[in-house]
Amino acid sequence: MTAEKIKIALLGLGHMGLPTAALFAKNGFEVVGIDINPDIVDIVNAGRSPIMEPGLDELVQKVVEKGYLRAENNISKSLKNSNVMIILVPTPIDDNHCSDLSAVISASETITKALNKDDLVIIESTVPPHTCEKIIIPILEKSGLEASHDFGVAYTPERALPHNTLYEMTHNARVIGGVDEESANKAAALYKKITHGEVVIVDNLVTAEMVKLMENTYRDTNIALANELALICESLGIDAVQAIKAANFHPRVNLHAPGPGVGGHCLSIDPYFIVEMAEKGNRPAKLIKTAREINDFMPYHVAFLIEKTLQDNGKSLNNSSVGILGVSYKGNVADTRETPAEPLIKNLISKGARVIAHDPLVDEGFIKQIGGSKVELEEALEADCVVLITDHDSYRQITPEMIKKSIFICTRPILDPAEFRKRGVIFKGVGRP
Numbered sequence: 001m002t003a004e005k006i007k008i009a010l011l012g013l014g015h016m017g018l019p020t021a022a023l024f025a026k027n028g029f030e031v032v033g034i035d036i037n038p039d040i041v042d043i044v045n046a047g048r049s050p051i052m053e054p055g056l057d058e059l060v061q062k063v064v065e066k067g068y069l070r071a072e073n074n075i076s077k078s079l080k081n082s083n084v085m086i087i088l089v090p091t092p093i094d095d096n097h098c099s100d101l102s103a104v105i106s107a108s109e110t111i112t113k114a115l116n117k118d119d120l121v122i123i124e125s126t127v128p129p130h131t132c133e134k135i136i137i138p139i140l141e142k143s144g145l146e147a148s149h150d151f152g153v154a155y156t157p158e159r160a161l162p163h164n165t166l167y168e169m170t171h172n173a174r175v176i177g178g179v180d181e182e183s184a185n186k187a188a189a190l191y192k193k194i195t196h197g198e199v200v201i202v203d204n205l206v207t208a209e210m211v212k213l214m215e216n217t218y219r220d221t222n223i224a225l226a227n228e229l230a231l232i233c234e235s236l237g238i239d240a241v242q243a244i245k246a247a248n249f250h251p252r253v254n255l256h257a258p259g260p261g262v263g264g265h266c267l268s269i270d271p272y273f274i275v276e277m278a279e280k281g282n283r284p285a286k287l288i289k290t291a292r293e294i295n296d297f298m299p300y301h302v303a304f305l306i307e308k309t310l311q312d313n314g315k316s317l318n319n320s321s322v323g324i325l326g327v328s329y330k331g332n333v334a335d336t337r338e339t340p341a342e343p344l345i346k347n348l349i350s351k352g353a354r355v356i357a358h359d360p361l362v363d364e365g366f367i368k369q370i371g372g373s374k375v376e377l378e379e380a381l382e383a384d385c386v387v388l389i390t391d392h393d394s395y396r397q398i399t400p401e402m403i404k405k406s407i408f409i410c411t412r413p414i415l416d417p418a419e420f421r422k423r424g425v426i427f428k429g430v431g432r433p
């Protein structure tokens with residue numbers, strides 16, 4: 001397939017899908033973005049991005065204006081005219097921590113209706129191992145065409161950090177696996193057009209699926225290690241953040257940062273895809289499961305720290321106001337998916353606390369929906385107990401004088417306890433006895 005002959009259809013214009021579509025369009029490919037949400041389609045066709053991501057609004061405007069990118073929300077002739085189809089739809093987990101592949105299955109069925117000989121289907125959605133070969137390819141072959149013989153299939157996981165997506169998508173290495181060598185090479189040639197990073201071809205589809213899960217499971221288990229060490233340090237009167245910082249001077253140590261819990265739609269979800277398939281194969285995934293349990297426990301440990309610190313200072317939680325700083329799942333993003341702030345706020349309210357919350361990037365709707373009320377920063381800082389949950393850059397400017405009632409639980413390692421304690425602030429935190 002030569003470049004001018006390639007017409008790309010990308011299914012799923014989300015946090016990763018829209019940047020991917022825009023980058024292919026920026027590099028001269030004709031791209032149709034397909035999404036089931038008509039609002040997203042309208043916003044993109046108006047030349048704007050429905051997602052807050054630095055640089056994305058301008059990029060979408062440029063490529064839509066030039067006619068390289070357009071969006072549609074149904075099976076259309078443009079899908080039939082496409083010869084490269086990319087699936088980048090969400091893969092959440094259900095209440096039993098099992099993968100919900102309904103969006104991937106639906107996207108595959110959509111493609112099957114428009115699949116032509118010599119097409120290339122690329123899956124980017126994060127999926128459990130063996131999904132491509134055991135679920136997606138059988139659906140695609142309902143077209144009457146045979147994978148490898150008639151059409152190509154490749155898997156390449158997206159791996160861009162939210163809030164830095166465009167840079168990471170054009171610089172991070174890409175891992176690619178194919179149903180056959182030709183599919184992998186075709187996909188590699190395509191992604192080399194949008195990234196300066198290394199393009200690493202692995203043996204097959206399942207290896208590429210597993211690489212993505214390994215990356216995020218590596219981070220989740222390392223964060224769990226940092227959190228467990230922090231809990232132990234608290235009981236031993238050791239400042240875990242200081243100890244971790246010192247330990248990381250070792251050339252082969254990279255302990256992550258303890259915090260209020262692990263949010264986002266990746267690290268808190270992807271490890272379960274490995275657990276699900278491991279247990280199907282009667283192979284336990286004890287460490288991975290335990291790490292998830294440790295990270296999911298952290299919001300409740302923060303609630304304990306708040307309650308205990310108030311009690312130690314003659315106040316009770318059910319007569320106190322708690323001012324939460326930050327509700328998104330991590331600093332400088334507006335995304336609240338799986339945020340640890342949600343279980344924390346619900347737990348505090350169940351114990352009778354009055355919870356007020358500030359977040360420069362999250363609107364009132366989410367905060368109200370979980371039972372809190374959105375306030376200005378000044379008001380949150382006047383609460384009986386101020387709790388920093390999200391490491392937004394703007395919170396690095398907080399000074400001891402701003403903590404009006406002198407109790408401050410800082411769950412992220414972004415402020416210096418000594419600065420606050422020497423001005424009379426009762427400064428506690430995860431791993432900060």
Ligand code: SAJ
Pocket residue numbers: 158159160161162215216219223256257258259260261262263264265266267329330331
């Ligand atoms: N967190 C900690 N301590 C740390 C690091 C993070 O508590 O030391 C928390 C964060 O506050 C956040 C959560 O963990 O709540 C996840 O944060 P993250 O930045 O590690 O993860 P994501 O979901 O924003 O992005 C990750 C990235 N994966 C890797 O870095 C291996 C990104 O490259 C992936 O593309 C993304 O998941 C994804 O889409 O899978």
